[in-house]
Amino acid sequence: MAAKDALFGVDVGNVNIAVARLLSLGGGRRQVTSPLYATMGFGMPAAIAAALEYPDREVWSLSGDGGLAMVVPDLITQAEHELPIMNLVFTNESLGYIEAEQDDTHQPHSGIKLQNVDFAKVAEGFQVTGFTVHKAGELDSVLQQAQQVTRSGKPVLVDIKITNERLLPVEQFPHRRSGEPDVIADFDKFVKHFEAEALEPFGEILDRHGVTSF
Numbered sequence: 194m195a196a197k198d199a200l201f202g203v204d205v206g207n208v209n210i211a212v213a214r215l216l217s218l219g220g221g222r223r224q225v226t227s228p229l230y231a232t233m234g235f236g237m238p239a240a241i242a243a244a245l246e247y248p249d250r251e252v253w254s255l256s257g258d259g260g261l262a263m264v265v266p267d268l269i270t271q272a273e274h275e276l277p278i279m280n281l282v283f284t285n286e287s288l289g290y291i292e293a294e295q296d297d298t299h300q301p302h303s304g305i306k307l308q309n310v311d312f313a314k315v316a317e318g319f320q321v322t323g324f325t326v327h328k329a330g331e332l333d334s335v336l337q338q339a340q341q342v343t344r345s346g347k348p349v350l351v352d353i354k355i356t357n358e359r360l361l362p363v364e365q366f367p368h369r370r371s372g373e374p375d376v377i378a379d380f381d382k383f384v385k386h387f388e389a390e391a392l393e394p395f396g397e398i399l400d401r402h403g404v405t406s407f
Contacts, residue, residue, distance in 0.1 A: 194336055196251035197221055202239030204260035205232050207289040210360045212255060234263035237280065241267060244276040251279070251343070258284040258307055265312070268319040271348035279343050280321075280350040282312050285357040293359050309354075316350035326353045361387045368396035 195201075198221030203212050205227050218224060225243070227235040240254035261282045271278055288305040295302055313323030322342045324335045335351060342349040366389070367380040384390055 194333075194340065195222065195253060199251040199253060200240075200243040200247060201225070202236045202241075202243055202252070202254045204234065204236030204254075204256035205229075205290075206257045206260055207285075207293075207360055208236070208255050208257050208260070208283060209290075211283075214360075233257075233260040236260060237264045237267045237278075240278050240280070241270060241276060244271075244278050245274075252277070254278055254280040256280075256282050257289065258282055258286065258310060258312070259288045261312065262307070262310065265315060266319070268316055268321045268348065268350065272320040275346055276348055277343040277346050278348045279339060280316075280348065281353060282350065283353050283355050284309065284312065285355050287357045289357060289359070292357075293362065296359075297362075297365075312350060312352035316352075322347065322349045324349070324351045326351060359387075361389060366392065367394055369394050370397070 201212070201216065201222070201224035203209065203224050203226035209226060212224060212226070216224065225239050236256040237254045240252050243250075244252045261280075268280070270276070271280075286307045286309050288307065292302060292305045294300075295305065311325070313325045316323035322339075324339055326332050326335050332353070339349045339351050365383070367376055367383060369376060370380040371377060380394070384392075
């Protein structure tokens with residue numbers, strides 16, 4: 194739905210993984226994010242900078258609920274300067290990237306739980322139009338309404354309530370589905386948990402192309 198030359202300010206966390214895998218950046222689209230560790234809160238200020246520098250281009254801010262909570266008062270700036278930014282917040286009530294890190298390092302969960310904030314209501318308090326999406330089937334219609342707001346020259350915020358299911362950790366995907374028994378077991382367990390039946394193990398791709406040094 195984004196314009197062919199849209200600009201995206203991307204926050205830090207699970208949203209980085211989702212953007213890297215799913216956001217189409219062909220043509221004139223550009224995205225900016227922070228490459229530094231734990232720099233949450235980057236997305237909205239980046240979108241503000243983009244809107245000020247490129248007033249004739251469509252600008253999106255993409256954040257998780259943890260990142261947005263750190264900079265949500267910047268909605269005041271957007272409203273005051275009438276910056277037509279499409280702010281999307283993906284609310285899963287967790288610092289999901291840190292939760293996954295704690296799982297992988299066998300740590301107990303600590304400091305990752307977030308409240309289910311009504312960000313649409315918060316936005317309205319800052320004089321910014323707010324919408325909430327609870328089901329996937331609602332998304333297209335709500336985004337169309339939100340785009341009408343930005344095309345009128347004003348900012349908008351869409352709070353998208355998502356499940357707290359971990360994004361596919363491809364770095365843990367088994368290299369082969371056959372071999373030692375524990376490899377087979379790990380592969381089946383991994384595929385079932387992450388619904389990754391359509392993925393082909395990297396080692397098998399290399400085998401098919403005759404690469405033997407892997």
